[in-house]
Structure formats: structure tokens, C-alpha cells
Amino acid sequence: MYYVNREQIGVRLQAVDEIAEALHDVASNWQGTLLQGLAQERALHLAIETVTDVGSYLIDGFIMRDASSYEDIIEITGEEGVFPANMLGTLIELVKLRRPLVQEYFVWPRSELHPLSVRIADLLPEYKAAVEQYLEREL
Template sequence: MYDVNVESIRNRLACLPELAQALSAMTVSWTGSLMEGLAQERALHLAAEIATDVGHTLIDGFIMRDASSYEDIIEIIAGEGVLTEQVAIPLRQLVLLRKSLVQEYDQWPRSELHPLTAELPRVLMGFSDQVQAYLQQELI
């Protein structure tokens, strides 16, 4: 009935444990160096891309309403019961960072540890678990 690219979703979700580990390590040892700042930018960017790529694939595969923005992708999958609000709220905040990370990178405060960096390891693993549970439930 549904044509969901499960392999694409699983491949992207498979990136999350390493990303969560890197974000955790940054939080523990942050000194504000240029290398840490650049690594944090990339980790936040990858986290936002994975969340929106997976969300978009779910929306397409399960024929949910079309998203009008990156933020809307998270709204839709949360509204469809893929995510709990506990995971959706910080993901909305993450996706809002995307524009700064991709287009306004010259203004990004590289020496500062972003508040989401500490929270994202838990959120990303919750996102992965909830997406996989949704796939299991819907594709039986």
C-alpha cells in the first residue's frame, strides 16, 4: 500500500549513534577552539539534515500532507504520531538553526557551545527509536 524507502531511512538513522557520541564528547570537553566550533557546526548541520531527510521520506512514503518548509517537516511527522512532543520540540529548534548553519555561517558564534549540543544526543536517539517504531507499526 505504501511505498516507503525504508533502506534510505535506516541508512540515515544509522549515522545518529556516531553523531550523538560526537555531540556528547563536545559537551564534556568544550574549550571553544576553532576546530571544536567547526565540528559543532557540522554536527548540528548533519543532525538537522538527517531529521529533515528522514521526515521528508516518511511524508512521501506514507502520503502525508506536503511540507511547506523544513520546520513543517517536523510538524507533520509529529502531528502524524511519528514523534512525541518531547522529541519534536528540540528537533523544531534544531531545524530552525539550519538557515544560520547553511546561509549565515559567517555570523555563527563558533566559540560558543550551542545549548542544543548537550540535549541532542538524547533527542537524536529518541528520534531514531521513534521513527523505527513507527515503521514497524505501520508496515506490518
């Protein structure tokens, strides 16, 4: 029997709606201010951490193959059918932003609306639903 930490997955999935709402708000009112730029960075960073944390819990709980990177977490969970195949490319694109956001933040173009902000805002609720459906199906 698998031990899947549904509590911790649930805690992280609860944040999805707020992150998506923040990204929608920032994108729809974009004027390129410093505050908007910082809000966008943080929301994108939280989106990355959420999908990779959830993916890690799923990989550990269902004893999937070990991940060697953030991209690998997304690829493994995609291969296992956690979310629809059409989400894979966008989620990988998202997690590739982690390094620029966390390590190269001093060159991040804060005055520009990142194209992923709108796409991820729309995708996150679908990702959440897909994970919940996966858990129901597998458990």
C-alpha cells in the same frame, strides 16, 4: 499499499549514533577552540539533515500532507505520531538552526557551545528509536 523507502531511512538513521556521540564529545570537552566549534557546527548540521531527510521520506512514503519548510516536515511527522510530542519543540528548534549554519555561517559564534548540542545529543537516539517503532507499527 505504501512505498516507504526503508533503505534510505535506515541509512540516515545509522548516522544518528555517530552524530550524537560527536555532540556528546564536543560538549563534554568544550574549550571553545576553532576545531571544536567547527565540529559542533557540522554535527548540528548533520542532525538537521538527518531528521529532515527521514521526515521527507516518511511524508512521501505514507502520503502525508506536503511540507512547505523544514519546520513543516517536523510538524507533520510529529502530528502523524512518528515521535513523541515532547520532542516536537526541540526538533523544531534544531531545524531552525539550518539557515544560520548554512547561510549565515560567517557570523556563527564558533567559540560558544550551543545549548542544543547537549539536548540534541540526548534526543537523537530517542528519535531514531521512535522512527523505527513507527515503521514497525505502520508497516
